[in-house]
Structures are given as structure tokens and as C-alpha cells.
Amino acid sequence: MDRDTRMRRIWETIQDIPPGCVANYGQVAEIAGIPRGARQVGYALRHCPKDIELPWHRVVRSSGRSAFDANSRHFRTQRKRLAKEGVSLVDGKVDMSRYRWEPDLDELLWKPSAMWDES
Secondary structure, eight states: OOHHHHHHHHHHHHHHSOTTOBEEHHHHHHHTTOTTOHHHHHHHHHTOOTTSOOOGGGEEOTTSBOSSOTTSHHHHHHHHHHHHTTOOEETTEEOHHHHBOOOOHHHHHHOOOGGGOOO
16 A cells, blocks of 8 residues: 555545544554554654645544644643533543544444545
8 A cells, every 4th residue: 555545545534534533543543444553643644635634633642642842832722622512621631432433333434524525
């Protein structure tokens, strides 16, 4: 699988994370079909085209922590966006047992991705 295909799959997977849920980098990679590809998720997020409105704020570390420094603008933006969706960051961390996205097989197989809609 080439780099562009991997990045597109990652973006589609992130696009599918529903509001009020979060996924960690490794989980996004697994769902995108890229086992052990957590670092590639970070790369794809950093290189996402500006015209794609990606809910990047729904991706956190496996511990539930934000990947951003607590004093950074990105951290504050992520915290604000997650709060709007009802997800709280306590001490910079999301309760993964409560907010982790757990898609079922039907959702993964049949949910159309609006991201690349050709209509």
C-alpha cells in the first residue's frame, strides 16, 4: 500500500469517529488497515490538506492523553472541541473507558464515508 493510500485511509477513519467519542492513534491505524501504524497516523494528521475538515481533536494517545503540551494552542483547541461534544479532559486526559470509540463490524463495513463523496 502506498503512502497516499495509507494517508487517505487514515483520514477516512478519523472522519468516521463520531462526535462524543475518541480513538487513539493505534486504533485509527488498525481500523484503517495499517497494523502498528500509530506513527503514520500522526504523520497523516500533520500533512492533512487544509480543505479537508478532519475532526483531528478526536484522536488521542492510547493513555487518553492529548498529544499536545498542556500550554499549547492545539491543546486548548482540542479541549474546547471535545468539551463541545461532551467529552471532558481531566488533567489533560480523556477517560478512555467512557469515551473510546468502539465501532461494530456493521459500522465499519457499511457506513459510507462522506469525505470522498463523488456526488
